Every structure is written in C-alpha cells, then in structure tokens.
Amino acid sequence: MTKRLVAIGDSHTYGAFASDFFSYPKYVAKAFGFDEMENYGVNGITICPETDWRPTMANCEYIREFLPGDMAIITGSANDWIKNVDIGEVSDTSDKTFYGALNILFARAKERYKTVVVFSSINRLNDGLNKKGFTLQDYRNAVELKSKEFGFYFIDGTEFKVYPKEEESRKKLIPDGAHLNDLGQKLFTEFLIDKIHQLTGLPIQDFSFDNSEKKMVAMGDSITHGSGAGESFGVVSNYFAKTVADHYGYELKNYGTNGTTVAEQYEWRPTCSLCNYIEETYKADVLLVPCGVNDYNRNIEIGKYEDTDKTTFYGALKIFFEKAKEKYKKIIVITPISKKNEQNKTKRGYCLQDFRDAIVKVAIRYGAFVIDGRNVPISGDDESVIPDGLHPNKEGHRIYGEYLVNELKNIL
The missing domain is CATH 3.40.50.1110 (SGNH hydrolase)
Structure with a gap:
C-alpha cells in the first residue's frame, strides 16, 4: 500500500533560498520510506487569515485542499508574527485569532492524517515585539501548547543549532537571517529526521541528498x-x-x-x-x-x-x-x-x-x-x-x- 507524507508550512517548507527542489520534506520522505510526498509549503503563508496584510493565504483554510496521508509535518507561526496576527485565547475556535486558527488547522489535520508531527519556527535574526505586542516566541508557545493538546508529536524548532544573531552561523546557514541555504536545509533535515525517529520509533532508511533527478x-x-x-x-x-x-x-x-x-x-x-x-x-x-x-x-x-x-x-x-x-x-x-x-x-x-x-x-x-x-x-x-x-x-x-x-x- 502506498505511503504518503504531506508537508504543510511556509517558505521554510518550500525551500526558499535553497536550490530548487531541495528542501526537508523530500529527504524526510526518503529517510522513512514514504512512496509519495506532497510539499504544500508556500512562501509567505500564515496559519491565520486575519492579518494586517492583504491578501493573505492561510493554512487553516488551505488544508481542506490537501491530499490526506499517513503522516503530516506541519510548521508555521513566523509569518503570523510578521503579519501581526492577534494571538487570542487558548479556547478560541474562529479563524480571527492565532489560537483559533490553530484549533481549526489541527482539527482538520487530525481528520486527514494518521500521524502528525509539528515543529515550531526555527531561530531567526529578528524575533522581537510585533505591532500587536507579541514576540515570535509567544507564537511558538501557542503552537507547542496546541500540538500537545491535540496529541501530536511536537519538536521545538529552536533546538536546531542555527544562530542567526551570530554572524558566523548566519553566513554559513541562514544568510538573510530567516531562510536556510542548502547546507542549512541539509542540517535541518538531519535534525528533523533524528527527532521524528526518537518520537515515533520509525526506522531510518539509507538515503542520500541527491537532487539530480529529472x-x-x-x-x-x-x-x-x-x-x-x-x-x-x-x-x-x-x-x-x-x-x-x-x-x-x-x-x-x-x-x-x-x-x-x-x-x-x-x-x-x-x-x-x-x-x-x-x-x-x-x-x-x-x-x-x-x-x-x-x-x-x-x-x-x-x-x-x-x-x-x-x-x-x-x-x-x-x-x-x-x-x-x-x-x-x-x-x-x-x-x-x-x-x-x-x-x-x-x-x-x-x-x-x-x-x-x-x-x-x-x-x-x-x-x-x-x-x-x-x-x-x-x-x-x-x-x-x-x-x-x-x-x-x-x-x-x-x-x-x-x-x-x-x-x-x-x-x-
């Protein structure tokens, strides 16, 4: 039977600033033996549609258009922070706040995917207060709270060893302070594979970071x-x-x-x-x-x-x-x-x-x-x-x- 991995996220998932077709979903799928992979990463996408930028695309809505599968890897929150989404209350159920949109996104993910892995945004150069008075960490905390509430596997993205505030690390892995280059994507993929293995017990298969396919x-x-x-x-x-x-x-x-x-x-x-x-x-x-x-x-x-x-x-x-x-x-x-x-x-x-x-x-x-x-x-x-x-x-x-x-x- 065909096994499908679905990746839902933003420019990190898409692989912006890395070589074309070179991003973590492709290689995570290879490492865990998935026959099919759908990368739904979109540059600039948010989780919540209620931003102060118009127009915007939001994954709490777009997930309805995604293929179901055996595993979903979901990330997000950096663009919600950038676009000044109101975090709201933990119990919110409408898409007007970040918590509400998370509840919608995760409820739909639970219906479509047998296993869900969520990771919070990795470290970035700028992460302070936005116009709503929230830091990026506030959004990360919301993602962690809701992931665990829904019974999903959670990975703290800040544990990945990239430090954009340090010039050497930034030049090597994340040149613009937000988007990983090829080496950054490779190292993050290895980090993610190891974390998923630890959490799920799935065996890791031999694979390479080959990107030479037609x-x-x-x-x-x-x-x-x-x-x-x-x-x-x-x-x-x-x-x-x-x-x-x-x-x-x-x-x-x-x-x-x-x-x-x-x-x-x-x-x-x-x-x-x-x-x-x-x-x-x-x-x-x-x-x-x-x-x-x-x-x-x-x-x-x-x-x-x-x-x-x-x-x-x-x-x-x-x-x-x-x-x-x-x-x-x-x-x-x-x-x-x-x-x-x-x-x-x-x-x-x-x-x-x-x-x-x-x-x-x-x-x-x-x-x-x-x-x-x-x-x-x-x-x-x-x-x-x-x-x-x-x-x-x-x-x-x-x-x-x-x-x-x-x-x-x-x-x-």
Whole structure:
C-alpha cells in the first residue's frame, strides 16, 4: 500500500533560498520510506487569515485542499508574527485569532492524517515585539501548547543549532537571517529526521541528498491541483500530472491552486495568476500547464493579440510565456478540457473556445508544445467522469493522465 507524507508550512517548507527542489520534506520522505510526498509549503503563508496584510493565504483554510496521508509535518507561526496576527485565547475556535486558527488547522489535520508531527519556527535574526505586542516566541508557545493538546508529536524548532544573531552561523546557514541555504536545509533535515525517529520509533532508511533527478513543474488551477468532484476530502491522489511525471520518471512539483487564472484580473485570489506566480516557481526540465478555464469562468477580457497588459488574457499569456522560456527547457500547454455548457458566453461575449484559440496562438509563438484539451476522452456532460461538469473525478483523472502519457511519448 502506498505511503504518503504531506508537508504543510511556509517558505521554510518550500525551500526558499535553497536550490530548487531541495528542501526537508523530500529527504524526510526518503529517510522513512514514504512512496509519495506532497510539499504544500508556500512562501509567505500564515496559519491565520486575519492579518494586517492583504491578501493573505492561510493554512487553516488551505488544508481542506490537501491530499490526506499517513503522516503530516506541519510548521508555521513566523509569518503570523510578521503579519501581526492577534494571538487570542487558548479556547478560541474562529479563524480571527492565532489560537483559533490553530484549533481549526489541527482539527482538520487530525481528520486527514494518521500521524502528525509539528515543529515550531526555527531561530531567526529578528524575533522581537510585533505591532500587536507579541514576540515570535509567544507564537511558538501557542503552537507547542496546541500540538500537545491535540496529541501530536511536537519538536521545538529552536533546538536546531542555527544562530542567526551570530554572524558566523548566519553566513554559513541562514544568510538573510530567516531562510536556510542548502547546507542549512541539509542540517535541518538531519535534525528533523533524528527527532521524528526518537518520537515515533520509525526506522531510518539509507538515503542520500541527491537532487539530480529529472524535474517537472505543473502549474494551473483546481484540476491541476487534483481537485476531484465527489472524491474523499475533495482531492484525488492519481491526478493527471502525477501520472505523467511517474510514467516518465520526473520528480514533480505541483503548483496547481484552486481558482488560478492566467490574467491578473481576479479578486478572489489575486496572487494566484500564472503571469505573476511563475516568478516564484522552481526551475525544471519540463513545465506542464493546463490553463484558461478560470479566465473563462471569471469573465476575463481576452483582449487583442498585440496586448502586453497582464489584465487581459492575451497580454497575460505573453507575460507568462516570456518568463516560462527563461525557466523551462520544454513547455507543454494544455487547452481547457471539455466543460459542461462551455458554449455559453461570458458577460464579455466569449465562449470557452475563444480562450482555447488564444492559448494556441500565443503558445506557438513561444515554441511551446500544445495539447488540445478537447481531445482528452472525457466529457463535461458525462457525470461518471466529471460529476460537476468541470472537475474530473478519480476515473476522469486516470483517463486524462493516460491520454497525456500517450500524447507526450515523442516529447518526453
């Protein structure tokens, strides 16, 4: 049976300031023999959504979009401290305070994961009073208290021997005082593996810090993320991008996020536009990017082929592909798959095919490989594979993935 490790956290989990694809979740999974690993680390993410920075992403909400698994490693609190989240009271149950958000996050984690390991934020250069009058240690203490209350394994991140206030340690491991470099990530991983072994008794397997695998990045929306209509916890484990990566032997980083558009003109999650978010993605051998359906759903202006403005679909596509060319050796773009009622026009007068046509026109200009999503043998009108008319279920993702495997055999 497949064993899955899920990592939930911030830039530390993501691996900011370390080499691409080089962060602790990857190697913890290897050390304890997990077959699959999903790294949901996001730069700047908080636990609580009630910050004085807008917009913000918060893990007490986003955990609902994560795959379940055998073990979760959760961290956080530094960004809540930075963004001046009110700590609140231990008994809080709303997402308006840090304690309340912790209660929500941990309750949801308990439902989804057999084993949960939580570690508090590591030492950093700045950790004093924020505008709410709390130190970073106050947030760490809250994390420890709630972790133990929920019966989770807890690791004190400050026990990791990195001392950003000391110049030698900072230069060696954590140059900006907050984010670990490659050596810092390696040493922290060894620290974390040892702590997890001590707490859980799980045997440590032989592994290396090899980072030479072929690499693939997937970007896109809820379908890329693996959201599956009618599935347990709303996500599927065999999402199409994973099927492709596994078949061709690529290590995969999936940036698919519910609601993502290509263009910037999107109020619900304005940071989740491909033309902007691509700046934060790993470099890789291959980029796999289905796109366009949310721009249609959200009434984005298609604009003109000559546009260079990220608020129109044409303009945003150009910006996206310009940046993608710098980061990826091969770019594979997939136009929207079949959707129920796709012939209906938006308030601006566009049907889904108009967005497909724009994608093809721009993608070809930038030398991308184009897969026509209409040819994927699943229909938005077939409830057995797309129950809600938009999101494929487990069977739909299987068909989608196998179709791509066949179509890409001469590309990958």
